[in-house]
Amino acid sequence: MGTFIAHLHPLLVHLPIGFIIISILIDWHQKNNISVSRDKLSTFMWGMSAIASILAMTTGIASLRTGYFEGLNMFIHLICGYAIAIVCTFIWFTKWKSKNYFKGQNLILKSLLGIGLVVGGHMGGNLTHGEEHLPMPFDPKSDLPKIDLSDxxxxxxxxxxxxxxxxxxxxxxxxxxxxxxxxxxxxxxxxxxxxxxxxxxxxxxxxxxxxxxxxxxxxxxxxxxxxxxxxxxxxxxxxxxxxxxxxxxxxxxxxxxxxxxxxxxxxxxxxGIDLTQKSFYEKADIGALSPENFEAIKSSFFNVTNLAADNNFIDVSNHGQSKNISNERLQALLGAKDHITWLDLNDSDLDDDGLKSISQLSNLTKLNINRTKITDAGLDAIMDLEQLMVLNLYGTAISDKGLEKLESLKSLESLYLWQTQTTKEGIEALRAALPNCKIETGI
Ligand code: HEC
Structure with missing residues (x-):
């Protein structure tokens, strides 16, 4: 029962606020329109305000009993509650007796009420919603500090x-x-x-x-x-x-x-703690590529860049270079077979034979061989690329037969298959075998 009354408090505190405002408005209106009946109305309203504030105060005291509230906020809120109840009762009394007990009585009492309501109300807000008057009391925006997560x-x-x-x-x-x-x-x-x-x-x-x-x-x-x-x-x-x-x-x-x-x-x-797995090329530690081998790739007309200043893996592409991927050019790539992690031979005459050389690039994570001459048979060569995450086969003659082989490439995360000979059924079967792989079909 005690807790039930305590829980009424947040509801009941709003009653006297409304009643007091109505009482003040009636008094204000009446100043210029004095009549006996309105005087009675004023007395009645102040009586209601007094009762409401006493109710608010008693339920407040009941919640105090639960022993939770504390500090200056509570103390001021309490004093304001008492003061409002006393002043309201007193104003009602003066109305009832139609008496002025001291000079400026009306102004002083109503100012006191105003201050009490504002200060007491604010402190009450602090108590229920926290110091900053959080807009949503039960799921505030978290104010947890951001930890430095560089490590x-x-x-x-x-x-x-x-x-x-x-x-x-x-x-x-x-x-x-x-x-x-x-x-x-x-x-x-x-x-x-x-x-x-x-x-x-x-x-x-x-x-x-x-x-x-x-x-x-x-x-x-x-x-x-x-x-x-x-x-x-x-x-x-x-x-x-x-x-x-x-x-x-x-x-x-x-x-x-x-x-x-x-x-x-x-x-x-x-x-800001990012626990997602770091990719292979961020974790793996390999030594630097020798300048000669780096130059060999360059002089074979490939574009070559390091993945990052502090990373020894390289990104090799054939963009804007000859479409002819000759054996010699492929040999230059093999000079950096541990270092090449991204390879882009898009739009070239790479065929199944050439793919065999690429099978030796064991740290390959991204391979673009879209719009090349490769076929299903050639895919056997890349089955041993254990780190391969991205494979682009767009615009090749790959069919469902090739997709069946890809089922064993468990590391695959993205596969591009627009304009290939694959069918919907073949792609569905691969999706079932590689549920974590995103397959883009362009449809
Ligand atoms: C405003 C003061 C206040 C704050 C803030 C506060 N508590 Fe309490 N807590 C109390 C009081 C008073 C009691 C004793 C009354 C009771 O057991 O309910 C208590 C009791 C407890 C008890 C029971 C202890 C026992 O063994 O009987 C637990 C557990 C507890 N609090 C956990 C928390 C947790 C967790 C938080 C933060 C999320 C928290 N409290 C924040 C005032 C507070």
């Missing part, structure tokens, strides 16, 4: 993520000096202790983790945490949930934990 491997899940949430939303009431509910959430012992019933955190056990229970219940439940100030938002709750399920490690690094898709997307959007 994502060094992110410590507890220190850098979970503790930051606790510090922001819980620890002003659950710290060493002021551990409400006898719970100190700033230390490991405090969080794991089960001295007083369920521990705050039970590793891998959400149902016995008091913290999880408190942040998951309805915000209207008077055990809900935090009882005042900005609430835990959805993503924060999910992060805490995940941490508990991971065994609530206090020292574990993010890189040692299991991160599912949803968590990974939260970590990216909240912290």
């Amino acid at each position: 994502r491997d060094s992110v410590n899940v507890y220190e850098d993520i979970v503790k930051v949430i606790f510090d922001q939303k819980c620890n002003r009431c659950h710290e060493t000096g002021d551990a409400r509910g006898r719970l100190n959430m700033t230390t490991q012992e405090g969080l794991l202790s089960d001295k007083y019933g369920d521990p705050a955190i039970a590793p891998q056990d959400l149902h016995n983790s008091e913290v999880y229970k408190r942040i998951s219940m309805s915000p209207w439940n008077n055990k809900y945490m935090p009882p005042s100030g900005p609430p835990i938002n959805y993503k924060e709750k999910k992060l805490i949930e995940w941490w508990i399920l991971q065994g609530a490690p206090f020292t574990g690094k993010l890189r040692d934990m299991e991160v599912d898709k949803q968590m990974a997307s939260f970590l990216l959007s909240e912290y």
